[in-house]
Amino acid sequence: MVNKASRPTDSLIGHDAWNIQLDKNGQLKHFLTVEGLSTELLTNILDTAESFANINEQRVKKVPLLRGKTIANLFFEASTRTRNTFELAAKRLSADVLNVNISTSATSKGETLMDTLQNLQAMQCDMFVVRHNASGAAHYIANRVAPGISVINAGDGSHAHPTQAMLDMFTIRRNKGHDFGRLRVAIVGDVLHSRVARSQIHALNILNTGNVRVIAPKTLIPAGIDDMGVEVFNNMEEGIRDADVVIMLRLQKERMQGALLPSEQEYFQMYGLTEKRLSLAKADAIVMHPGPINRGVEIESSVADGSQSVILEQVTNGISVRMAVMSMVLGRESETSEGEQA
Amino acid sequence: MEEIATPETLLDKLTEQLKTLLVERSIDQPLMVGIHTGGAWIANALHQKLSLQEPLSTLDISFYRDDFSRIGMNPQVKPSNLPSQIDDRHIILVDDVLHTGRTIRAAMNEIFDYGRPASITLVCLVERSGRELPIQADVVGQHLHLDNNQHIKLTGPEPLEFVVE
Numbered sequence: 001m002v003n004k005a006s007r008p009t010d011s012l013i014g015h016d017a018w019n020i021q022l023d024k025n026g027q028l029k030h031f032l033t034v035e036g037l038s039t040e041l042l043t044n045i046l047d048t049a050e051s052f053a054n055i056n057e058q059r060v061k062k063v064p065l066l067r068g069k070t071i072a073n074l075f076f077e078a079s080t081r082t083r084n085t086f087e088l089a090a091k092r093l094s095a096d097v098l099n100v101n102i103s104t105s106a107t108s109k110g111e112t113l114m115d116t117l118q119n120l121q122a123m124q125c126d127m128f129v130v131r132h133n134a135s136g137a138a139h140y141i142a143n144r145v146a147p148g149i150s151v152i153n154a155g156d157g158s159h160a161h162p163t164q165a166m167l168d169m170f171t172i173r174r175n176k177g178h179d180f181g182r183l184r185v186a187i188v189g190d191v192l193h194s195r196v197a198r199s200q201i202h203a204l205n206i207l208n209t210g211n212v213r214v215i216a217p218k219t220l221i222p223a224g225i226d227d228m229g230v231e232v233f234n235n236m237e238e239g240i241r242d243a244d245v246v247i248m249l250r251l252q253k254e255r256m257q258g259a260l261l262p263s264e265q266e267y268f269q270m271y272g273l274t275e276k277r278l279s280l281a282k283a284d285a286i287v288m289h290p291g292p293i294n295r296g297v298e299i300e301s302s303v304a305d306g307s308q309s310v311i312l313e314q315v316t317n318g319i320s321v322r323m324a325v326m327s328m329v330l331g332r333e334s335e336t337s338e339g340e341q342a
Numbered sequence: 343m344e345e346i347a348t349p350e351t352l353l354d355k356l357t358e359q360l361k362t363l364l365v366e367r368s369i370d371q372p373l374m375v376g377i378h379t380g381g382a383w384i385a386n387a388l389h390q391k392l393s394l395q396e397p398l399s400t401l402d403i404s405f406y407r408d409d410f411s412r413i414g415m416n417p418q419v420k421p422s423n424l425p426s427q428i429d430d431r432h433i434i435l436v437d438d439v440l441h442t443g444r445t446i447r448a449a450m451n452e453i454f455d456y457g458r459p460a461s462i463t464l465v466c467l468v469e470r471s472g473r474e475l476p477i478q479a480d481v482v483g484q485h486l487h488l489d490n491n492q493h494i495k496l497t498g499p500e501p502l503e504f505v506v507e
Contacts, residue, residue, distance in 0.1 A: 054421035055405070060455045063405035331410050 020142055027332045030142045031325050032153045033160040034202040042169065042206050048324035049170050049317070055092065056319055065327050066095035069126045073099045075154070076132040081291050081315055082154050082164070086129050089322035095330075098125065114144065121146050126330060128152070135159035135195075150329045158193050164290055165199030167321040169207060171314050172245055175286050180209040186240050186281070187230075188215040188271060189249030189298050192222045192260075196290045197249055201228050215239035217270065219260040236271050243281040248273050248289045248299050264297050273299045278308065286310045344486065346494075349502035352467050352483030353384070357391040359481045360434070360465060369432040369461070371396060377449050378402040378420050380438030380496040384467050387502075388436060399424050406448035422452065429457040438496040440466040443477035468504070470494060 019036070023029040028041065055063055071090045075083050083099070090097045100120070102108070107116050120128070127150045130138045135157030142151040155161040176183055185204055191197045191214050204212045205228070214225060215233045225232060233239030240246060251267060261267050278287065287299075287309045295301045304311060347355075364372065373396055376385025382400045389398045404419040435449060446464060453459060466479040470486045488494060488506075495505045 048419075051404070051419035051421075054419075058422070059426050062455070064451070065405050065410055 020139070023332060025332070028325070028329050029332065030138075030151045030153075031162050031329060032138050032142060032151065034162045034165050034199050034206065035160070037206060039206050039208065042166070042203060045166055045321070045324050045328065046170050046173055048328060049166070049320040052092075052323040052327075053317070053320040055323075056316070062092050062094060064094045066090070066093040066330055069093075069095040069330055070124060071095045071097050071127045071129060071326070072120050072125045073097065073154075074102065074120075074128055074130045075100075076102050076130075076137070077155070079131055079154070081318065082131065082161075085315065085318040086152075086154060086163075086322050089319050089326060092319070093323055093327060095126075095326070098123075113141075117141060117145065121149060125149065127326065129154050131155045133157055152325060152329065155195055157195065158198070159195050160199045161195040161290075162199050162203075163318070163322055163325055164196050165203040166325070167314060167318040168196075168200055168247065168288060168290070169203050170317045170321050171288060171310055172286070174313075174317070175310060176244055180204065180207040183209055183244045184211040184213065184242060184282075185209055185245040185247065186213040186215055186233075186243040187247045187249065188236065188239070188273065190220045190251050191216050191225070191249065192220045193252040194249045197247075200247065201230055205229050213239050213243070215271065217261070217267075236277060237280060240277055241280050243285055246273065246278065246281055246285055246287050248287065248293075250290070250292060250294060251297055264294075268297055271298065272296075273303050275300065275303055275306070278303055278306075284308075288314060290314070346468070346486065346504050346506070347484055349384075349467060349496065349498075349504065353387050353391070353502075356384075356465060356467065356481055356483050357388060360388065360392065360463075363463065363481060367432075367461075367463075369463075372432045372434045372463070373399060373425065373428065373459075374434045374436065375399040375401055375424065375449075375453070377435070377437045377445060380467075380498065381436045383496070383499040383502060384438055384465075385434075385436035386499070388434075388465070396425075401449050401452055403445055403448040403452055406452045408444060408448065424453070424456050427457070428453065428459050430460045431457075433459045433462045434465055435462050436465045438467050439494055440464075440469040440477075440479050440482075441472050443473050443475035446477050447475055467496065468494060 021028060021030040021032050055061060073083055073086055087097050128141060129152045130141055131154040136159060137156045138151055138153035145151060153160055153162055187197050187200060201212060212230045213233055214230045215236055218234055221232060285308060287303060289299060289311045293299055293304055295304060374385050374389050374394055376382035378400055385398055401422045402420040437445060464479045465481040467483045468486055469479050469482045470488050472490060493507045497503050497505055
């Protein structure tokens with residue numbers, strides 16, 4: 001089943017993007033984008049993550065599920081939270097983890113990306129977790145790896161960050177319950193450059209969220225956003241009103257080309273999340289941020305550290321969600337499946 | 343096929359046998375652990391009948407199964423809630439049906455990830471033919487000989503009933 005809201009293809013990386021990630025049984029083989037996946041599959045990821053959340057709260061935070069599997073972390077772009085939580089997730093599943101330091105690897109001696117990958121394949125890796133600053137990088141790799149290898153997109157350019165979106169959905173569900181239909185979710189800030197926002201919008205639509213809003217200056221709203229089924233606000237006070245969930249985005253200065261913003265101070269004046277602005281949302285609204293946060297640029301310190309903030313909970317949830325995705329991808333049912341234990 | 347006694351009858355039988363065994367082995371204050379889902383129902387009933395002090399523990403062995411790569415993830419795995427200190431404890435491990443022995447193997451692996459118990463006593467409501475591992479129960483309600491293509495399943499928790507297919 002393909003969700004209608006997310007069907008109009010990926011303007012960034014092409015039409016088949018969401019196609020290659022399912023195997024012929026409809027199970028997740030790669031996780032490259034949330035776009036095009038079914039409500040059922042996303043719910044399955046969230047339910048599975050719930051099981052792993054229990055493990056992460058136990059004294060022994062490890063299960064033997066992926067023993068003997070090797071997972072390579074390929075981070076072509078800086079990351080702290082994502083890389084570390086992927087690594088912890090893999091280790092808590094008992095997989096072996098290879099952190100390939102791209103900046104000191106042979107890639108920097110002139111080896112091509114495909115040569116690097118083929119070498120890792122020759123080391124019998126089972127999964128590549130890829131972060132790259134080019135949109136479509138994970139798809140490019142998924143289209144070229146050996147059949148037995150799975151690829152997980154840990155963020156590609158401005159395109160997608162599917163595990164982040166899923167950990168955000170998981171955080172929303174844990175705080176606000178299973179019925180997304182009654183929720184108003186506001187995404188605030190640099191939507192133009194945000195792979196997180198793109199993936200979140202797809203996920204929220206697939207989970208049938210009642211109302212998804214995007215709040216940003218006109219210069220930071222991508223073209224075609226209306227097709228994504230969101231309500232666009234240029235005024236923060238209007239957009240945040242009665243929201244159940246407020247998701248702040250980081251101002252991605254490193255991706256900005258040209259004069260999109262007058263200054264950080266002015267941005268904070270207009271779109272920064274202050275206690276005063278937050279009071280316009282519902283009294284029990286939660287505040288989220290994918291991190292890293294720029295205090296005083298998109299969010300006031302007292303809000304980031306306040307009682308409505310679930311920013312650190314998102315980090316914890318990232319481990320459970322990544323465990324869920326890794327185990328679903330590597331534990332796919334084979335054609336010869338049978339067997340029941342008793 | 344031989345007649346299967348009702349779960350209630352077998353539970354009474356298990357209770358008596360287990361009482362005797364605990365006395366024989368000089369075990370007091372055992373830790374009762376039920377395996378999700380059917381085993382937890384049986385353990386709950388036994389726990390009440392024996393009036394055990396220590397709260398009942400449960401184990402979901404989904405993450406320890408040896409056929410994970412063949413049959414994939416089972417979402418909504420229940421949490422295991424073993425107490426933090428199981429070193430030197432006498433554990434009574436309870437399951438509904440003992441068949442291949444693989445579930446018990448997985449359960450013991452999980453238990454040993456938490457510590458080193460003094461002993462594990464295995465209690466099963468029904469023990470059927472088809473063992474694939476050298477595992478046997480200490481206390482059994484009923485032995486059943488079933489063909490490989492026959493399956494017995496406990497449904498519950500209210501009422502507890504056997505379904506044979």
